Amino acid sequence: MFISLPDLPELILTEVVKHCGFCEVQILRKTCWTLRNFIDDTAPHLDLRVIEISDQTPGLITLTLEFPEERLVLEYKKVDNGCQVSAGIRPKFLENLEYFDVFLTDFRVVLRNCKWILPHFWIYLSEVSESTVERLQQLLKSRSPITVKNLVIKAASASQILAIFSEISPNSLKSLELAGPGRQSFFMDGLSEIMELEQWKKAQNLEMKLVELCERMKIEHFAHFRLAKVLYQRVEVEHVMGLKEIFLHSKDHKKHKKYFQLHWICLRNYQEFFDALGPGLSTTDEFKIHRFRWYFRIPNDSEKVLLITLFTRMFEFKFIDKVKVPDGVVIYD
Numbered sequence: 001m002f003i004s005l006p007d008l009p010e011l012i013l014t015e016v017v018k019h020c021g022f023c024e025v026q027i028l029r030k031t032c033w034t035l036r037n038f039i040d041d042t043a044p045h046l047d048l049r050v051i052e053i054s055d056q057t058p059g060l061i062t063l064t065l066e067f068p069e070e071r072l073v074l075e076y077k078k079v080d081n082g083c084q085v086s087a088g089i090r091p092k093f094l095e096n097l098e099y100f101d102v103f104l105t106d107f108r109v110v111l112r113n114c115k116w117i118l119p120h121f122w123i124y125l126s127e128v129s130e131s132t133v134e135r136l137q138q139l140l141k142s143r144s145p146i147t148v149k150n151l152v153i154k155a156a157s158a159s160q161i162l163a164i165f166s167e168i169s170p171n172s173l174k175s176l177e178l179a180g181p182g183r184q185s186f187f188m189d190g191l192s193e194i195m196e197l198e199q200w201k202k203a204q205n206l207e208m209k210l211v212e213l214c215e216r217m218k219i220e221h222f223a224h225f226r227l228a229k230v231l232y233q234r235v236e237v238e239h240v241m242g243l244k245e246i247f248l249h250s251k252d253h254k255k256h257k258k259y260f261q262l263h264w265i266c267l268r269n270y271q272e273f274f275d276a277l278g279p280g281l282s283t284t285d286e287f288k289i290h291r292f293r294w295y296f297r298i299p300n301d302s303e304k305v306l307l308i309t310l311f312t313r314m315f316e317f318k319f320i321d322k323v324k325v326p327d328g329v330v331i332y333d
Helices: 010-018 022-029 033-042 099-113 130-141 158-165 198-202 237-248 270-277
Strands: 050-057 060-067 070-079 082-086 092-095 118-124 148-154 175-179 205-213 227-234 259-266 281-284 290-298 301-310 314-321
Touching (some): 070 099, 082 099, 130 158, 237 259, 237 290, 237 301, 237 314
Parallel strands (some): 050 118, 118 148, 148 175, 175 205, 205 227
Antiparallel strands (some): 060 070, 082 092, 281 290, 290 301, 301 314
16 A cells, blocks of 8 residues: 555654755655645754855855765755756756745755754855845844854955844854955954954954954954954054953963964054063074064963064964973063
8 A cells, every 4th residue: 555755654754854864854845735844843953063155156055064974065046937956966946936035945944953053154255245144134033043163254344244143142152253255355344343242252262364453443352262363454562562461461261272363464663562572582493484582471370471472474472381481581571
């Protein structure tokens, strides 16, 4: 006797769904309302490692899902009279359906079935992504905040970053990477509002790639990060001395793991920094990279010192063991 899938006992149907991949489950969902409702109610957790969304080509959006043993790339493309969806196999034409609507439907299913903290969420936007950002934000607002451990946002403006970043749960976020849209660094205005978010204040690690900060941006905005890499249009003495005080007087119980890279596009007068920090130890390594080093005592700490290193286009701040300070080198108070 022939039995259709919707007529199978619930226990057996649950096992069938459990052994299906993501694409197979989506196909089953679209066969009938009975299966759709069953899958939505009972679908197992998606053991995802990475969700990646890329909207950098007009009329095309890509959703990449990385599982422990599988990487699935779904492409949603705008075509005449509908859209085209592919997953590494023969593209499927969906008549009279808008490509972004189809993407949102699948993405909503992914989020619903990702029930644990997501290790990585990457989203790549461009100058033409304004409508994408608006609709994504609407979707994210309609549900509880996404619990993400490591977040990467590549965007063309601070408003794009704000729209996505504000919908991420601040309680799970550990690492944040913000990047510009191209291969050249550029100035991004309007970051102050982002820095007021609870998500910003609770993240532990920060890397800003190809995003130039105005010299008026206070270095204190980055004081709470355990690890940070930022790029200023121009670094001033106040930035360096401010970071020095932040490191020396940090209340973080793991402050010895604190690390900061302060990059710049322009540095007006090196002598100002030598006047402020004092004479530094000048060295050249085997790769002929020249650098200056300064060592500072940490209040109430006899085992560690603060090391500030000046490279060609970067100041580096970190703690090291006091025994690693070269003999005869001054340790400043």
